[in-house]
Amino acid sequence: MSTETVVLRAARRVDVVTGEVHSPAVIVVRGEYIEAVDPTLAPADATVLDLGDTTLLPGLMDMEINLLIGGPENPSGLPSPMHGVQDDPVYRTLRATINARTTLLAGFTTVRNLGLMVKTGGYLLDVDLHRAIEQGWFPGPRIVSAGHAITPTGGHLDPTMFQRLAPHIMPLSVEEGLANGVDQVRHAVRYQIKYGAGVIKISASGGVMSHSTAPGTQQYSDEELRAIVDEAHRAGLKVAAHAHGDAGIRACIRAGVDCIEHGSLAGDDTIAMMVEHGTFLVPTSYLSEGLDVSKAPPALQEKAAAVFPQARRMLGKAIEAGVKIACGTDAPAVPHGDNAKELWAMVDRGMTPAQALRAATVTSAELVGAEDRGRLAPGLLADIIAVPGDPTRDITVTEQVRFVMKGGVVHKNTTADRAAAVPVR
Numbered sequence: 001m002s003t004e005t006v007v008l009r010a011a012r013r014v015d016v017v018t019g020e021v022h023s024p025a026v027i028v029v030r031g032e033y034i035e036a037v038d039p040t041l042a043p044a045d046a047t048v049l050d051l052g053d054t055t056l057l058p059g060l061m062d063m064e065i066n067l068l069i070g071g072p073e074n075p076s077g078l079p080s081p082m083h084g085v086q087d088d089p090v091y092r093t094l095r096a097t098i099n100a101r102t103t104l105l106a107g108f109t110t111v112r113n114l115g116l117m118v119k120t121g122g123y124l125l126d127v128d129l130h131r132a133i134e135q136g137w138f139p140g141p142r143i144v145s146a147g148h149a150i151t152p153t154g155g156h157l158d159p160t161m162f163q164r165l166a167p168h169i170m171p172l173s174v175e176e177g178l179a180n181g182v183d184q185v186r187h188a189v190r191y192q193i194k195y196g197a198g199v200i201k202i203s204a205s206g207g208v209m210s211h212s213t214a215p216g217t218q219q220y221s222d223e224e225l226r227a228i229v230d231e232a233h234r235a236g237l238k239v240a241a242h243a244h245g246d247a248g249i250r251a252c253i254r255a256g257v258d259c260i261e262h263g264s265l266a267g268d269d270t271i272a273m274m275v276e277h278g279t280f281l282v283p284t285s286y287l288s289e290g291l292d293v294s295k296a297p298p299a300l301q302e303k304a305a306a307v308f309p310q311a312r313r314m315l316g317k318a319i320e321a322g323v324k325i326a327c328g329t330d331a332p333a334v335p336h337g338d339n340a341k342e343l344w345a346m347v348d349r350g351m352t353p354a355q356a357l358r359a360a361t362v363t364s365a366e367l368v369g370a371e372d373r374g375r376l377a378p379g380l381l382a383d384i385i386a387v388p389g390d391p392t393r394d395i396t397v398t399e400q401v402r403f404v405m406k407g408g409v410v411h412k413n414t415t416a417d418r419a420a421a422v423p424v425r
Contacts, residue, residue: 003031005046006408010386013037013056013376016361019354021392025056029382032407036378051386051403051415057357058376059109059141059383059406060398061364062339063282063328064240064261067113067143068092068125070332071099089120096129100140102337105412107401108141109383110364110373112328114201114240114261115146115177116157122175124148127196139411142383144368146201146240147192148177150185150228155219156207156242182227185220189231199368200232204241204257205248208264208303215307216245216265225255238369240282244307246270253277259367261328263318264311271314274323280367282328283315286345290334315349325351326367327360340398353395382408386415 006029013025028036028043042048072095087095103111113126124147133140151157158178172178179188189200204220206213213219220228225241232239238258243249246267249260253273259280260266266274274281288308293301318325329342343356351359365374373381386403404412 004408005030005035005043007042007046007048008051008056008384008405009048010051010056011053012390014354014357014392016058016354016357016375019352019358019392021055021390027056027376027384029384029405029408032382034376034378034380034382034384037376049410049413051413054386054388054402054415055390055397056376057107057385057387057391057398058361058374058380059385059404060107060340060343060360061110061327061368061374062103062108062141062331062342062360063112063259063326063364063367064114064284065103065111065329065331065339066116067096067099067103067111067129067140067336068118069095069116071095071102071336087118089123089125092118093125093129096125097132097138097140099332099336100129100133100143101138103331103339104139104141104406105401105404106337106339107385107387107398107404108339109385109404109406110142110144110368110370112144112199112240112368113146114199115149118176119172120148120176122173122191122195124192124195124197130196139406141406142373144198145196146199147195147197148175148188149201149203149242150177150179150188150192151203152180152219152224153178154213156203156205156210182223185224185228186231189228193232193235193237198237200228200237200239202228202239202241202257204243204252205245207242207244208300208307210300214245215303216247218245218248218251220251222251222255225251225257229256238367249274253279259326261330262311264307264314266314266318268317271318271321271323274318275321278324280324280326280363281318282326282367283311283318283346284328284330284333284342285311285315285349286334286342287330288312289345290338290341312349315346319346319350319355324363324366325359326364327356338399340401343395343398347395353392356395357391357398382406
């Protein structure tokens with residue numbers, strides 16, 4: 001572990017808690033952690049990195065991503081629905097290493113990998129991906145892993161919905177997330193926890209890009225939802241629920257689910273429930289603009305055309321109501337590396353740029369229970385990025401990340417003075 005001291009100098013930094021911009025900015029990094037912010041005197045023996053006319057931010061966070069699909073061979077969006085039977089676990093994991101690097105270099109230093117359902121023999125591939133990144137084998141963000149998502153038969157994430165003419169292809173086990181009834185969902189949750197999951201992901205309603213039931217349809221019963229939450233919470237893990245429909249969202253809130261993914265069709269009363277219960281929302285709102293549905297079957301294109309306008313309006317209401325909103329993209333539905341476009345979408349729906357930055361840092365850190373990141377402050381992890389201009393005035397500059405440091409290690413530096421930098425990994 002390096003104990004080298006590095007001084008970062010830049011034109012500005014943003015206090016993401018208050019939204020204030022401080023100029024100029026000096027951050028002292030020792031080893032993995034921030035030692036000082038704007039000190040009177042910087043250490044004389046430190047390596048100085050002058051990042052020029054940029055703004056320093058804490059590393060951004062994506063709370064809805066899947067690094068195991070999309071990417072190099074299909075950079076424009078969702079993979080083929082046949083990926084579940086075409087890609088073996090090794091190929092899928094190798095792909096994930098590329099997507100992890102792409103995500104990190106886009107300025108996202110922490111992600112929740114929220115899982116899908118594929119045949120892996122029960123192995124939690126994203127847990128292994130997390131371990132390899134933490135051991136320094138290749139660059140990538142810090143990962144909170146869900147392992148296998150959990151869904152009922154025929155639910156949104158059940159991949160057999162794509163093979164209706166061949167129903168016996170790729171049968172899935174309870175360990176791989178296909179679970180029905182209270183006993184099976186408890187088993188499925190316990191299995192994910194046993195093998196290293198850091199969050200439990202479930203499918204609680206229909207989806208847009210799936211041939212399951214309508215997006216608004218509740219899929220797990222109230223009893224099943226309560227059992228899932230009980231198992232996860234007793235182990236200290238949070239539950240994230242894919243839920244578009246109003247009834248499904250309300251059932252999740254009543255059951256104690258911690259975070260709603262998408263929330264597209266939530267009504268006013270349901271939004272008020274989220275505020276009352278402190279339920280987080282990860283709206284993945286840029287899907288409305290960024291998801292390429294042109295090659296999807298006509299029925300799915302029709303669903304997208306009906307749901308996405310409602311989703312945009314829902315987010316505006318949720319912002320106004322004060323729901324705790326974290327940043328998530330649902331990549332690769334939005335291509336890996338385009339993660340910052342979600343910040344633009346949140347601003348477009350009614351957030352200020354400062355609020356969007358807070359959603360992608362402070363609120364996301366709170367969602368994953370990480371007190372060691374999300375701000376530029378002494379004692380926190382040195383996960384730091386630099387962008388041109390002032391993101392509190394123009395949020396789109398977060399799409400032009402010039403510098404990425406994770407845990408004190410520089411992974412990207414394209415600023416004018418990069419020649420003077422510490423080595424880039």
